[in-house]
Amino acid sequence: MRKLTPEGQDNRRLVYDLWPEAGQMLGLTKNGAYAAAKRGEIPTIRIGRLLKVPKAAFDKMLEEAGAR
Template sequence: MTAPAAERLTMTVEEAAAVLGIGRSAAYAAVRAGEIPALRVGRKLLVPRQRLLAMLGEAEA
């Protein structure tokens, strides 16, 4: 069973795109350019929640 998105340490690129208010393609392009932090686990790209929030200047409540 997967934890709710708010409790996970990582999010998908699609979830990060929604947080940033950008499209899926733009988010993947930003990951490739190194503008969005991401980790590759096998074939999957995961965005560390804390690093994304830190990049935005926010702290998780």
């Protein structure tokens, strides 16, 4: 896994790992992150057996949640 910058992001990457990256940013456990993804609460794409979280969709989700 590539190390994150001090600000918490690596700008070259287009996706986060569902766990631990996206899940931990949301304060979720591993099981919680996968359950939220299954419910569609975290945007994911499947690459083979891996679930990845597109950074653009994740950021948009957070912006929309903050606007409520």
